[in-house]
Amino acid sequence: MPASIHASITDSRTRADGRASYNKAQRRASMRALLLALPLIVFLLSTFIAPILLLLSRSVQNHELAEGMPGLTHALNAWDGNGVPDEHIFALLAAGLKEAQENEQLGTVARRLNFAQPEFRSLLMRTARNIRDDTPPAWKPALIAIDERWNSPEIWRLLKRAAESPTPDYLLAAVDAQVTPQGSIASMPANASVYREAFGRTIWISATVTLFCLVLGYPVAWLLANLPAKSGNRLMLFVIVPFWTSLLVRTTAWYVLLQPGGVVNSVLSGLGLASHPIPLVFNRTGVLIGMTHVLLPYMILAIYSVMKSVPPVYVRAAKSLGAHPFTAFVRVYMPQTLPGVGAGCFLVFVLALGYYITPALLGGAGDEMISQLIAIQTNTQLNWGLAGALSAYLVIFTAIFYFLFNRIVGIDRLRFG
The missing domain is CATH 1.20.5 (Single alpha-helices involved in coiled-coils or other helix-helix interfaces)
Incomplete structure (x- = not known):
């Protein structure tokens, strides 16, 4: 080789x-x-x-009835759902009520069914109390004699839906919709619709807070980026210090400042700008002020990090070529800071979507955001299914917003510092 x-x-x-x-x-x-x-x-x-x-x-599980009354759940899943069921299912209902009461699960089942119809809890509890130990000749007439509502097809339709898992009921209820007796999907009455309006209100408040933060934060970020390093670092402390303070403390401070007898109204009255206290708390104004104050540092830091990397020679070159300072700023400087603007807007908007403490303390009856309704369902109503459905929609909406923002602005190319 x-x-x-x-x-x-x-x-x-x-x-x-x-x-x-x-x-x-x-x-x-x-x-x-x-x-x-x-x-x-x-x-x-x-x-x-x-x-x-x-x-x-x-958000898609129905486990309460299946765990409390497994025999009845199996029979209801096999039932065709037409009219009132036969004697066999009535017997399973009586046995299931006894079993759930002995296992201390009747309250859980009653609470679940009460979400579908408010009278269900009283119906189950009354029936369970009046069931005798001896077996009657027929359970169907015996249970109907205890409460006539057991002869209602609507009651049995709701029972059958509560036995189905997975279920779309919670996801439908989270957008103010329901399944009709005919099996179609229909909107709830206007006086019972809550959640679609809450989603719209959450988006509106989040977008408004984002706009306020941008208007207030851009000049501050520009000032910090263009001051001498020593002065800029000193002023930066005023932006960073709020991160070291509890959110609850900052929100409570705004409650003290904005109340009718608070500092803001006292100053306005003392200057003769207001003859009577201006309502600044327990309304939309208080929510916007409090959330803007809390989220403003995120906007400032996102824009500041990009402004520090913009070479000042570009603006000077534009001025030397005859451009007006305002024209040089708008046409040369601002386009280079758009990545920071996009990053700050995205960050503030997404954080505002899930805000809870500030709207709860400073808002009024018509200012509930979707996070407050989720907290009510988990802490007060104990309706984890509906809370999960509301949370799922919030996650889905955030993902959709991220996708649209990424397609329009290109968040993958944004610089976060």
């Missing part, structure tokens, strides 16, 4: 061995990095991702 060919083959083998060794070293380094990050991944999955997925899964 010629020496040149032998050298070429040897060189190829050396390069192949080198690539194999390099790939092996890379895999080893990747495995070490994964092992180091594994505790954090497990922690996030167990304390953050898993609870969220569990809550979202509750």
Whole structure:
């Protein structure tokens, strides 16, 4: 074999061995990095991702009736749903009520069914109390004698829907819709519609707060970015210090400032600008003021981080070529800061969507955001299914907003600092 060919083959083998060794070293380094990050991944999955997925899964689950009355649930799933069921299902209902009462699950079942119709709890409790230990000749007339509502097809229709899992009922209720007796989907009456208006109000408040933060934060970010380093760092403390203060404390401070006898109204009255206290709290005004104050630092920092990287020579060059300072600012400087503007708007808007404490303390009866309604369903109503459905819609809307924002602005190309 010629020496040149032998050298070429040897060189190829050396390069192949080198690539194999390099790939092996890379895999080893990747495995070490994964092992180091594994505790954090497990922690996030167990304390953050898993609870969220569990809550979202509750939006399509009907487990209360199945756990409290399994025999009745199985029979209702096999029933065709027409009219009033036969004696067999009535007997299973009586047995299920006894079993659920003995297992202390009747309250849970009654609460679940009460979400579908407010009278259901009283119906179940009254029936369970009046069921005798001796077996009657027929359970159907016996239960109807206890309460005539057991002869209503609507009651049995709701029972059958509560036995179905997965169910769309919670997802429909979260947008003020329901399944009619004919099986179609219809909107709830206007006096019972709450959630669609709450979603619209949440989006409107979040967008307004984002606009206010942009109008107030852009000049502040420009000032911080163009001051001498020593002065800019001192003023930056006023932006960073709020992060060290509890959100509840800041919101409560605004409650003290904005109330009818608070500092703001006292100053306005003292200057003769108002003859009587201006309502600034327990309304939309208080919510916008409080949320703007809390979220403003996020906007300032996002824009500031981009402004610091904009070379000042561009504006000076535009002025030297005859451009007016305002024209140079608008046509040369501002376009270069748009990545920071986009990042700040996205960050503030998404954070505002899930705000709870500030609207709860400073808002009024007509200013509830969707996060407050989720808290009511989990803490007061104990309706985890509806809370999960509302949370699912909020997550879906945030994902849609991210997708649209990414397509229009290109958030993947934005610089967050």
